[in-house]
């Protein structure tokens with residue numbers, strides 16, 4: 001099954017069922033554009049043959065980054081660099097989709113002291129994020145237009161599809177969650193209102209890109225937070241997305257307050273679930289009951305037999321994988337060909353609960369940068385150094401921009 005093709009509702013065909021999930025690159029310089037590092041990285045992944053590659057967060061507004069070093073696409077000046085990048089990323093004839101994103105309140109204090117969010121609810125995480133300001137209606141309208149514009153530019157720049165990032169606690173996910181969306185206007189309150197921003201962006205992007213251009217959405221199964229976005233909400237949003245016409249739905253979960261997609265807290269998780277390596281599959285099964293949208297599940301897949309089994313059982317259509325592309329990048333082809341049964345599952349743990357997600361994220365962020373530079377990986381990196389890696393990288397980038 002892994003090597004069979006999949007035709008999406010828009011008519012595009014993925015040539016196999018393995019997707020490289022979005023991995024934020026943090027490689028751009030002061031111009032926010034993709035460069036030779038992005039090209040080298042994507043060319044090497046493309047050579048391994050996954051049927052679909054999703055870029056890391058591409059920002060629709062360079063004032064608000066998910067991480068320093070993000071690519072941001074606002075106007076035609078980005079096109080030449082985008083074209084070079086997409087050429088490298090499609091080297092093996094696969095699909096290459098741009099993941100479009102706005103961070104909302106999850107925007108480091110080093111990037112902005114005044115992030116935007118649905119409501120002024122601060123993200124409390126080691127003092128790394130400033131208190132956001134609630135967006136005005138005009139700012140919401142502007143964000144919609146930015147998503148549409150960036151999507152159009154990405155199509156022109158050679159991407160073969162886009163994915164709207166509505167997961168992981170970024171802006172669209174903040175609007176969906178009652179924990180971060182306390183608005184009392186048409187954009188808050190009932191789920192229909194909280195989903196309005198995502199649904200409007202989807203509708204308007206579809207209109208701009210046409211019915212034959214792939215549009216995907218990455219959605220949380222839940223925030224895993226008290227008072228947050230829950231599974232029943234997610235299933236209703238899936239129904240609406242299906243009606244509106246999505247080509248590939250990717251399910252994940254968690255926010256910066258609880259990075260479930262990186263570090264799954266297994267306390268209280270059923271033994272039957274724990275034994276299954278892909279932790280959002282239980283939710284995927286519920287999605288299947290309410291929707292026939294092509295489904296990609298990301299998070300935890302490491303063995304070929306398990307991936308095959310999940311595909312055979314029809315639990316999903318596309319296997320998403322992130323971290324194996326960073327620690328065993330040259331083995332993805334072997335995995336696809338059936339010559340490698342299992343990727344190793346490296347876990348980076350400091351022993352301090354508050355630092356575990358930063359250590360896990362930092363470790364992989366560093367491997368990505370080494371790979372892009374053509375250097376040897378540093379799998380022996382200490383967990384504490386890993387925990388500090390992203391804040392220090394952000395600081396270097398921020399200072400580099402200012403001086």
Ligand SMILES: Cc1cc2nc3c(=O)[nH]c(=O)nc-3n(C[C@H](O)[C@H](O)[C@H](O)COP(=O)(O)O)c2cc1C
Nearest residue numbers: 021022023024056057298299300321322323364365
């Ligand atoms: C270094 C790193 C960067 C990531 N960047 C993004 C991103 O830009 N957008 C996104 O949706 N998910 C991002 N993720 C999450 C992955 O797409 C994926 O959901 C997660 O790693 C779980 O899959 P895995 O167990 O196969 O790694 C990132 C993960 C890592 C480790």
